[in-house]
Amino acid sequence: MAVVRDLRVLLRFGNFRRLLAVRLLSQGADGVYQTALATYVVFSPEKQTSAAAIASAMAVLLLPYSLVGPFAGVLLDRWRRRQVFVHGSLLRTLLAGLTAVLMLADVPDWLFYVSALCVTAVNRFVLAGLSAALPRVVDADRLVMANSLSPTAGTLAVTVGGGLAFAVRIVVADTDAAVVLLGAVLYLCAALAALRMAPGLLGPDRAADRPRLWDTVAGTVRGLGAGVRHLTEPPRRQAAWALASMTLMRFCYGALTVTVLMLCRYAWSSGSDGDGLALLGLAVGLSGAGFFVAAVITPAAAVRLRPGGWIVVCSAAAAVLVPLLGLTFAVVPVLLLAFFLGVATQGSKIATDTLVQSSVDDGFRGRIFSVYDVLFNVAFVGASGVAALMLPPDGRSAALVVTVTFVYAAVAATMARFARP
Numbered sequence: 001m002a003v004v005r006d007l008r009v010l011l012r013f014g015n016f017r018r019l020l021a022v023r024l025l026s027q028g029a030d031g032v033y034q035t036a037l038a039t040y041v042v043f044s045p046e047k048q049t050s051a052a053a054i055a056s057a058m059a060v061l062l063l064p065y066s067l068v069g070p071f072a073g074v075l076l077d078r079w080r081r082r083q084v085f086v087h088g089s090l091l092r093t094l095l096a097g098l099t100a101v102l103m104l105a106d107v108p109d110w111l112f113y114v115s116a117l118c119v120t121a122v123n124r125f126v127l128a129g130l131s132a133a134l135p136r137v138v139d140a141d142r143l144v145m146a147n148s149l150s151p152t153a154g155t156l157a158v159t160v161g162g163g164l165a166f167a168v169r170i171v172v173a174d175t176d177a178a179v180v181l182l183g184a185v186l187y188l189c190a191a192l193a194a195l196r197m198a199p200g201l202l203g204p205d206r207a208a209d210r211p212r213l214w215d216t217v218a219g220t221v222r223g224l225g226a227g228v229r230h231l232t233e234p235p236r237r238q239a240a241w242a243l244a245s246m247t248l249m250r251f252c253y254g255a256l257t258v259t260v261l262m263l264c265r266y267a268w269s270s271g272s273d274g275d276g277l278a279l280l281g282l283a284v285g286l287s288g289a290g291f292f293v294a295a296v297i298t299p300a301a302a303v304r305l306r307p308g309g310w311i312v313v314c315s316a317a318a319a320v321l322v323p324l325l326g327l328t329f330a331v332v333p334v335l336l337l338a339f340f341l342g343v344a345t346q347g348s349k350i351a352t353d354t355l356v357q358s359s360v361d362d363g364f365r366g367r368i369f370s371v372y373d374v375l376f377n378v379a380f381v382g383a384s385g386v387a388a389l390m391l392p393p394d395g396r397s398a399a400l401v402v403t404v405t406f407v408y409a410a411v412a413a414t415m416a417r418f419a420r421p
Contacts, residue, residue: 010146015137015201020150021193022085023130027154029186030123031161033096036179037116039169040103042265043277051391053109054258055384060113062377064121081129081202082194088126089191095119096184100177130154133202159288161186166281228371231360238308239352239359239368241418245311245411246352247375252318252404253345254383256326260334262395268331279331283338290342297343298350307351307358312415314344314351319408326401 010016041057095118102112131151138146165179173179231240260283269276302310321340325333352372360368390400 010138010142010149013138013142015197016146018193018196019130019133019137019202020153021196022089022190023150023154024157025186025190025193026085026089026123026126026130028157028161028164029092029096029183029190031158031163032165032179032186033099033119033161033183034158035162035165036169036176036183037099038261039165039179039277039280040176042261042280051258051262051384051388051395054261055381055388056109056113057116058254058258058384059381060116060120062120062381064117064124068121068124078204080199081133081204082197082199084125084129085194085202086191088122088129089187089194092119092122092126093184093187093191095122096180096187100180100184103175103177103180127154129202132204136202162284163281166277170277170281231368231371236359238418239355241415242308242311242352242355243372243375245315245415246348246372247379248407248411249315249318249345249348250376250379251383251386252322252407253341254380255387255400255404256322256337256341257380258384258387259326259391259395259397259400260338262391262393263329263334266394267329267396279335283335286335286339287342290339290344291346294343294346294350298347301347302351302354307354308415308418310351311348312412314348315408315415316412318344319405319412322401322405322408326404327398329396 011020037057037060041053095115099112099115099119102115134146134150135143161183165182168179168182169176231243261280264276264280264283266276268279298310301313305313318341321337325337325340328334356368356372387400390403391397
């Protein structure tokens with residue numbers, strides 16, 4: 001396979017192997033930690049979980065990526081990236097250990113959320129640093145290959161970490177604190193892996209005329225505004241509509257995710273948290289399988305239908321399948337829906353990425369993707385908030401399912417109008 005061959009080529013670079021080890025350990029720990037946080041909020045026996053609690057957890061997991069993300073690069077261009085990996089991973093080790101203690105202690109919920117918020121905020125710096133450091137460990141001819149494979153490997157590590165967390169929670173220890181401690185150990189391993197690289201290896205190079213930090217931050221804000229204005233220009237209107245459509249589809253996916261969480265916790269658990277937790281793990285796995293299928297079929301579909309046309313197909317299919325399968329609130333149909341929505345959501349995201357990359361001038365591309373990142377995560381958090389207002393305790397809300405259906409249909413109709421060559 002071409003992917004295996006490319007990976008074999010990249011692994012010949014010793015420093016790439018070391019950086020990849022940091023990524024896999026770090027993102028594997030993220031998968032463990034985030035799953036432990038979600039299961040603690042949703043399945044903790046001493047808690048009466050509500051959709052509002054789930055919305056709070058979503059905000060903790062995602063908002064740092066939106067608020068800190070656009071400015072992380074400003075600091076990463078001033079700090080040694082290898083030191084960011086070492087100190088950031090050590091800090092996450094301590095904070096994850098603190099989270100485990102707070103889970104076991106009788107403390108206010110806000111204190112637990114502050115601890116978790118700090119962990120996810122540090123993650124933003126580490127992930128951005130991993131991408132920024134890639135050009136320092138491979139040559140220019142293989143940089144595109146590395147940019148394709150390295151983040152994909154990280155995503156797989158998150159998935160494996162989540163699966164490991166579910167297995168530990170169900171089979172080994174009936175406590176989320178033990179799972180969080182496992183995440184802390186993996187963060188520590190990431191710090192030790194980073195120590196294998198020389199302090200100055202990953203940059204950045206020190207510039208004599210480096211601007212002041214505040215001027216750089218202000219310039220970042222102005223740059224984001226310029227990126228938004230760039231999107232409104234006529235040649236890039238289709239990319240702007242694709243971004244808006246992807247934001248709405250992410251909103252729908254988030255609202256249905258909270259619905260599935262509540263169904264697993266109450267409607268499908270049969271009085272046993274283990275049953276609901278296993279079903280949640282299955283739903284996450286099926287959705288992840290849908291993401292993989294989308295990555296396989298989208299390139300050919302986007303060539304045949306054009307990226308905008310593929311977004312129309314994905315959103316229209318979702319508009320049909322959500323009421324057909326979702327209104328049953330039964331295990332098998334909803335699990336099938338999780339798979340199909342994984343395909344539709346990721347397929348639309350890949351098509352949107354393609355439209356933005358092909359339509360936006362290179363000088364604005366980074367800023368547009370920063371805006372994209374903010375919209376993507378804020379939509380998910382906003383969806384969890386709306387779900388908190390609409391969902392009953394058992395997660396069965398026909399009104400929410402119908403609302404999501406109309407949003408998908410509106411996206412399909414709008415993109416059908418603007419998705420023209």
